[in-house]
Amino acid sequence: MSEITLDKILSKQFTGRKEIVNVDETMLKLVIFALGNDWFAFSGKQVREILACADIFFVPGCPPSLEGVINVRGDIESVIRLNELLQLPLPEPGKPAEILLSRSSAMNSGIRVDQVIDVIDLPESLIQAPPANLPETLRPFVSGIFPFNQKIVTVLDLEQIFLEYARGLG
Amino acid sequence: MIPGSENHPESTALALVEFKAGRFDFAIEASGVRGSEALPDYDIPEIETLLSLSEVNNRAARLCLSLESGGQIHKISVAAPIALFSLPAAAIQPLPPALKARCRLPGLRALALTKEKFILLISLQDLLLRCKTAWSQ
Numbered sequence: 001m002s003e004i005t006l007d008k009i010l011s012k013q014f015t016g017r018k019e020i021v022n023v024d025e026t027m028l029k030l031v032i033f034a035l036g037n038d039w040f041a042f043s044g045k046q047v048r049e050i051l052a053c054a055d056i057f058f059v060p061g062c063p064p065s066l067e068g069v070i071n072v073r074g075d076i077e078s079v080i081r082l083n084e085l086l087q088l089p090l091p092e093p094g095k096p097a098e099i100l101l102s103r104s105s106a107m108n109s110g111i112r113v114d115q116v117i118d119v120i121d122l123p124e125s126l127i128q129a130p131p132a133n134l135p136e137t138l139r140p141f142v143s144g145i146f147p148f149n150q151k152i153v154t155v156l157d158l159e160q161i162f163l164e165y166a167r168g169l170g
Numbered sequence: 171m172i173p174g175s176e177n178h179p180e181s182t183a184l185a186l187v188e189f190k191a192g193r194f195d196f197a198i199e200a201s202g203v204r205g206s207e208a209l210p211d212y213d214i215p216e217i218e219t220l221l222s223l224s225e226v227n228n229r230a231a232r233l234c235l236s237l238e239s240g241g242q243i244h245k246i247s248v249a250a251p252i253a254l255f256s257l258p259a260a261a262i263q264p265l266p267p268a269l270k271a272r273c274r275l276p277g278l279r280a281l282a283l284t285k286e287k288f289i290l291l292i293s294l295q296d297l298l299l300r301c302k303t304a305w306s307q
Contacts, residue, residue: 057288060194060223061275066268069281069288076281076288078266107267166271 026124031100032153033113035088039153040113041146042102046158049101050116065170067112070099077101079110085161085170087137106162122146127155140164183256187235188289189248191217192225195289197282200254202294204236204243214245220300221276221292237298244301257282262291276300 029044049072056068056079065084069076079099083090091097091114099110127144134142141164144155164170185200196217209232217235218225230249237244262282265273269281277296282289 059269059273059275059278059281059290060192060221061278062269062273066272069266069269071283071288074283076263076266076283078268080268107271109266109268166267168272 027121028124028127029119029121030153030155031119032117032148033098033100034115034117035083035086035113036091038088039117039148039151041153041155042100042158043155044119046104047100047102050119051099051101051110053097053099053112063170065165070110072101072110077108077110079112080165080170081112082156082161082170085165086141087135102158102162104159104162106159107166109162109165118148120148130154182259184259184262185254185256186289186291187252187254189217189235189252190230191221191249192223194223195287196221196292197257197289198237198292198294198297202237202239202298204238206233206235206252209234209247210245214247215301217246217248220246220297222274237294237301239295239298244298246297246301257284257289 030041031044031047031050032039032041034040051070051072054070054072056070058068059066062068063084065081067079067081069078081091082088091112095114097112097114098116099112100116101110102108127146130139130142130144138154141156141161142154143157145152146155147153186197187200187203188195188197190196214234216232232247233250233252234245235248235252237246261284262280264270264280265278269278275290277293277300278290279293279296280291282291
């Protein structure tokens with residue numbers, strides 16, 4: 001049996017601490033949200049604001065995924081939902097929702113989500129590559145996955161989503 | 171031209187003619203509207219058809235709106251009442267990019283936000299083009 005010494009204890013604690021704290025690690029701010037039973041995330045850089053669901057004014061001539069426009073302190077913003085684009089079940093009518101005011105180089109828009117779960121800072125190294133069994137429909141829009149609160153969160157590429165949306169997908 | 175619309179006192183405001191189509195509030199620039207009158211005794215295109223709206227308000231009384239373009243008058247049928255009003259330029263906003271890319275409402279050019287409601291601003295040129303097409307059919 002090896003003898004326990006103060007040096008050994010301190011050494012173990014130091015090693016343990018080194019595993020947890022790594023100040024050089026690049027951190028990513030992520031906004032985690034739910035669409036149905038699935039959890040997704042956008043880069044926090046691309047989400048300007050999180051709004052409680054406002055009254056959405058329906059504009060005729062729009063596809064169902066373009067829910068309409070809202071008044072954000074005197075500015076008009078569109079509201080889209082991603083369910084069609086990501087081929088997810090549609091939200092139940094009247095279900096509470098939140099709106100992520102999002103921006104990319106392609107366009108700006110509000111995105112309707114069922115619920116914002118959390119806004120976190122995550123070490124970049126914890127984001128894993130998209131799994132091989134990812135559905136083909138999701139593949140172009142997914143930049144990675146990571147575990148969070150016993151769930152798998154799918155990180156979405158907002159740039160690609162807005163680009164394809166503007167081209168008529170979803 | 172509707173009286174008053176040509177010399178509007180507020181340089182930063184746009185004179186518009188507002189009407190309802192379906193359950194939506196629309197407006198077109200007043201400078202191209204010559205006037206309104208009772209419906210003629212011959213068929214003229216309904217605004218709802220020109221805007222590809224499925225809902226036509228048949229219960230409301232209808233009026234004939236005369237639009238002028240290139241010396242020609244085009245008559246369209248709209249639900250009464252119509253209103254001439256001026257809207258500050260600041261209340262008029264370009265279409266959000268998602269709408270610009272995906273909305274198929276004919277002639278939709280901009281949106282306006284007033285205290286009470288959103289107004290859909292329609293391009294008069296586009297509407298007149300549709301008038302001509304509707305007349306030629």
